Amino acid sequence: xxxxxxxxxxxAETAAAPExxxxxxxxxxxxxxxxxxxxxxxATVEFSSRGFAGASIDAIAKRSGANRRMIYHYFGSKRGLWxxxxxxxxxxxxxxxxxLHLEQLAPEKAMRALVAFTFDSFIGERTFxxxxxxxxxxxxxxxxxxxxxxxxxxxxxxxxxDILDKGVAAGVFxxxxxxxxxxxxxxxxxxxxFSNIFTLSVILDRDLMSKKQIAERRAxxxxxxxxxxxx
Amino acid sequence: xxxxxxxxxxxAETAAAPExxxxxxxxxxxxxxxxxxxxxxxATVEFSSRGFAGASIDAIAKRSGANRRMIYHYFGSKRGLWxxxxxxxxxxxxxxxxxLHLEQLAPEKAMRALVAFTFDSFIGERTFxxxxxxxxxxxxxxxxxxxxxxxxxxxxxxxxxDILDKGVAAGVFxxxxxxxxxxxxxxxxxxxxFSNIFTLSVILDRDLMSKKQIAERRAxxxxxxxxxxxx
Amino acid sequence: xxxxxxxxxxxAETAAAPExxxxxxxxxxxxxxxxxxxxxxxATVEFSSRGFAGASIDAIAKRSGANRRMIYHYFGSKRGLWxxxxxxxxxxxxxxxxxLHLEQLAPEKAMRALVAFTFDSFIGERTFxxxxxxxxxxxxxxxxxxxxxxxxxxxxxxxxxDILDKGVAAGVFxxxxxxxxxxxxxxxxxxxxFSNIFTLSVILDRDLMSKKQIAERRAxxxxxxxxxxxx
Amino acid sequence: xxxxxxxxxxxAETAAAPExxxxxxxxxxxxxxxxxxxxxxxATVEFSSRGFAGASIDAIAKRSGANRRMIYHYFGSKRGLWxxxxxxxxxxxxxxxxxLHLEQLAPEKAMRALVAFTFDSFIGERTFxxxxxxxxxxxxxxxxxxxxxxxxxxxxxxxxxDILDKGVAAGVFxxxxxxxxxxxxxxxxxxxxFSNIFTLSVILDRDLMSKKQIAERRAxxxxxxxxxxxx
DNA sequence: TATGAATGAGTCTTCATTCAT
DNA sequence: GATGAATGAAGACTCATTCAT
Numbered sequence: 001x002x003x004x005x006x007x008x009x010x011x012a013e014t015a016a017a018p019e020x021x022x023x024x025x026x027x028x029x030x031x032x033x034x035x036x037x038x039x040x041x042x043a044t045v046e047f048s049s050r051g052f053a054g055a056s057i058d059a060i061a062k063r064s065g066a067n068r069r070m071i072y073h074y075f076g077s078k079r080g081l082w083x084x085x086x087x088x089x090x091x092x093x094x095x096x097x098x099x100l101h102l103e104q105l106a107p108e109k110a111m112r113a114l115v116a117f118t119f120d121s122f123i124g125e126r127t128f129x130x131x132x133x134x135x136x137x138x139x140x141x142x143x144x145x146x147x148x149x150x151x152x153x154x155x156x157x158x159x160x161x162d163i164l165d166k167g168v169a170a171g172v173f174x175x176x177x178x179x180x181x182x183x184x185x186x187x188x189x190x191x192x193x194f195s196n197i198f199t200l201s202v203i204l205d206r207d208l209m210s211k212k213q214i215a216e217r218r219a220x221x222x223x224x225x226x227x228x229x230x231x
Numbered sequence: 232x233x234x235x236x237x238x239x240x241x242x243a244e245t246a247a248a249p250e251x252x253x254x255x256x257x258x259x260x261x262x263x264x265x266x267x268x269x270x271x272x273x274a275t276v277e278f279s280s281r282g283f284a285g286a287s288i289d290a291i292a293k294r295s296g297a298n299r300r301m302i303y304h305y306f307g308s309k310r311g312l313w314x315x316x317x318x319x320x321x322x323x324x325x326x327x328x329x330x331l332h333l334e335q336l337a338p339e340k341a342m343r344a345l346v347a348f349t350f351d352s353f354i355g356e357r358t359f360x361x362x363x364x365x366x367x368x369x370x371x372x373x374x375x376x377x378x379x380x381x382x383x384x385x386x387x388x389x390x391x392x393d394i395l396d397k398g399v400a401a402g403v404f405x406x407x408x409x410x411x412x413x414x415x416x417x418x419x420x421x422x423x424x425f426s427n428i429f430t431l432s433v434i435l436d437r438d439l440m441s442k443k444q445i446a447e448r449r450a451x452x453x454x455x456x457x458x459x460x461x462x
Numbered sequence: 463x464x465x466x467x468x469x470x471x472x473x474a475e476t477a478a479a480p481e482x483x484x485x486x487x488x489x490x491x492x493x494x495x496x497x498x499x500x501x502x503x504x505a506t507v508e509f510s511s512r513g514f515a516g517a518s519i520d521a522i523a524k525r526s527g528a529n530r531r532m533i534y535h536y537f538g539s540k541r542g543l544w545x546x547x548x549x550x551x552x553x554x555x556x557x558x559x560x561x562l563h564l565e566q567l568a569p570e571k572a573m574r575a576l577v578a579f580t581f582d583s584f585i586g587e588r589t590f591x592x593x594x595x596x597x598x599x600x601x602x603x604x605x606x607x608x609x610x611x612x613x614x615x616x617x618x619x620x621x622x623x624d625i626l627d628k629g630v631a632a633g634v635f636x637x638x639x640x641x642x643x644x645x646x647x648x649x650x651x652x653x654x655x656f657s658n659i660f661t662l663s664v665i666l667d668r669d670l671m672s673k674k675q676i677a678e679r680r681a682x683x684x685x686x687x688x689x690x691x692x693x
Numbered sequence: 694x695x696x697x698x699x700x701x702x703x704x705a706e707t708a709a710a711p712e713x714x715x716x717x718x719x720x721x722x723x724x725x726x727x728x729x730x731x732x733x734x735x736a737t738v739e740f741s742s743r744g745f746a747g748a749s750i751d752a753i754a755k756r757s758g759a760n761r762r763m764i765y766h767y768f769g770s771k772r773g774l775w776x777x778x779x780x781x782x783x784x785x786x787x788x789x790x791x792x793l794h795l796e797q798l799a800p801e802k803a804m805r806a807l808v809a810f811t812f813d814s815f816i817g818e819r820t821f822x823x824x825x826x827x828x829x830x831x832x833x834x835x836x837x838x839x840x841x842x843x844x845x846x847x848x849x850x851x852x853x854x855d856i857l858d859k860g861v862a863a864g865v866f867x868x869x870x871x872x873x874x875x876x877x878x879x880x881x882x883x884x885x886x887f888s889n890i891f892t893l894s895v896i897l898d899r900d901l902m903s904k905k906q907i908a909e910r911r912a913x914x915x916x917x918x919x920x921x922x923x924x
Numbered sequence: 925t926a927t928g929a930a931t932g933a934g935t936c937t938t939c940a941t942t943c944a945t
Numbered sequence: 946g947a948t949g950a951a952t953g954a955a956g957a958c959t960c961a962t963t964c965a966t
Contacts, residue, residue, distance in 0.1 A: 030944060030950060051368055053285030057936060067952055069938085074950095078936065132430055133364040137282055140429035150433065174458075180435055181451040185420045192419030195426075198371035199363055202381065204411055220412040227405075228459035263925070288961060298927050300963085309961065492929060492965060513830055515747030519957060529931055531959085540957065594892055595826040599744055602891035612895065636920075642897060643913040650885030651878045657888075660833035661825055664843065666873055682874040689867075690921035725946070750940060760948050762942085771940065927966085934960060943951070 036074050038064040043071075044085050048130040052082055052138065083142045086135060087149055089128050094152050096121065102159055107167030108226065114159060115222050119190040123214065129195045157183050164229070174231045182229065189221050267305050269295040274302075275316050279361040283313055283369065314373045317366060318380055320359050325383050327352065333390055338398030339457065345390060346453045349417050353425040354445065360426045388414050395460070405462045413460065420452045498536050500526040505533075506547050510592040514544055514600065545604045548597060549611055551590050556614050558583065564621055569629030570688065576621060577684050581652040585676065591657045619645050626691070636693045644691070651683050729767050731757040736764075737778050741823040745775055745831065776835045779828060780842055782821050787845050789814065795852055800860030801919065807852060808915050811879050815887040816907065822888045850876050857922070867924045875922065882914045 042064035167173030398404030504526035629635030860866030
């Protein structure tokens, strides 16, 4: 993201910009890449914590340390900014998924790892959850128009297919399981827990945010899925 | 628009107001119950389709056919109205759950019925999903203050406990399954599909809203859960 | 315009509101008719002196002494306000025209009076001129939608027809003159002088605003038209 | 968008830029005359169709294909640009007037030609009309400061004087007519028709833009003026 | 109970203009 | 000569809420 523009002063500046915090720079040099990045980071926080309608351009500008006008310069509109935030979030998730290497593992171990990875990816990260919920509230209006996201296919489904095939061949998994359906289920049992963690905590009268509860949930999820596909 | 003060003919008119539709009455008699109900119905639509921040008091007033001031009269504030909407939604869900009678069924059949019921309860109903997502976006701020909802415990968990116990005794289910965790899983695999149906449809490039896809999902969900708890 | 609402205090209040000036009232009682009127008066000044785009809702609100929000309450939008201003202006002009009684006069005298009246109606009144020019800049977009203005036909054309007929019968006017064309000409020779008075003053290097120049113009206009239709 | 520094092919390209159209060039060479001209053409369109306040520097920049900054480079400010547009418009009109040669014609024929020429000069050209109206809205603020325009006296008034003198000498025109007043009248009966063509069409319920109506108007105007000055 | 009038702070967005390169 | 980045003020319009009747 950072464009090294090789000025003598720039090295120090690009060093540490606390992401998400309001940025105050003494030296206001020109750095479009940085300005754009700051806005995007600020918008991600605001949008994900308040929803699309609840977030305000003003607050985003303030948080990013940039001028309000710059948002329109770089992103055109509130919706344009939202889309950029969404795309960046998807990209981050997909990138993380790509770092997962399960080819060498035995089917059962691989599946355990994949489920656990999916579960863990939601811990301490409401950002993506909230963005997804908001986008679904708007019926994926923005996502539909994004060619960029459409081409970012999740590698997880391909991995699942491979693992399932190997497991079936090894006689440990039952056959006939649609990997896409299974992926939705794995994501679902994890996502729902974190997405609805606040209301569920009230309804069930438990603190689902606690480490203990999360660990229990993790174990349950892995067990349930593994048992669910066993031969 | 024309206002005629309570004539003798008005009694018949107050009878049936189609809930959820914008109400246009020639004769506007005084009918607190009705006014309140109209506002609540209108607010449910607006809140669930636009989220808390996205919904406007004005739009709700217009849709309900009531005066803007009446909203404050009956519900105090936007947040008060939101809470009332939320409570009513929970109540509707709980009431539906109570109509479910699984006691006489064999454990497996009962479990299948319960999973299917949960799944079906989300079909064609984004209202509750959206309300829940919005409430979680706000970290259950309103729910926490509602004594009414806190006492409305879902009967499903109790049912699950019974079914699991019977199944374990009959040797068809494995033991050691936490009914609350299982309930979250059942809800999760169903909820996530419908909650994220728009983004998932784009990402997976399938029309998940189609009857065929929903039927497939339903079968997968029931199978997965049943297999997941089998002895 | 003033709606006498027969409260004991209202009499004093409705007395003298200096039209067009910023209104500051100590007692801020409710008086919709008055608020609406104040806004309309303020908008007329702003719109006519700055054009549609140049006028600002804020300035109109300030000048009217009303809240900015009230403008939207009463007129819906800037364009709605503009239309109301335009309609009121047309109404004032038509009303003035109706006070003209030329039936008893001899044809030549009547025609002189009508031309002079038309000319005089533009003296010291840029309001209507500017509104018309702005509306034409926008291709009569608003006027087209106004049923109210469409029904306000100018009585002048009918009068012209009568005068022409009588003059032809008396042998003082030539026949075959279209009253509508003549009306456009009478209006044109007067309107253009006042509408373009500033640029013409510069180009011709004369102060066309001076009383002397205006008197000369008036004489020329009356003479030209009279000579132009003479038999 | 791609910027290629002055290649050998660029010479041919700078030849003919269709004035008034948005310019898209692959090769963007340095051509001050052209850039200035493009801006001026774009500004003429924007200003004349939206008025001074309604036009935006941004839109002009976009339409001209030039950089926003260039406008300030060449014209200093929005007002400076407006003045340049106004001056160019006047120049075009004056140049057209100079091409009119009436010296050889008999007084009546010459006068007819002059009136018809004036009338025709407004057909299909709202540009100048709108610019004049806007400038008058601002009380000729910019025109007053333009030494250039002040020296561009309309040759028409001189021509009128000559024709009137010849006509009086020949006994066909009455004496004592001020050529400046007559010029204003000739312009007025023509200008007003076209300037207010939209509102008049609505009010009179006729399509004054139609060829038939314009022809009728032209005949009326010529006849009226000729009759108006006849001896 | 019910209503429309009224408010001030807020919304997103665009304005003309200047700065650094 | 030419460009894109950056700015603060202003644009129209909507917000949730309260007041007077």
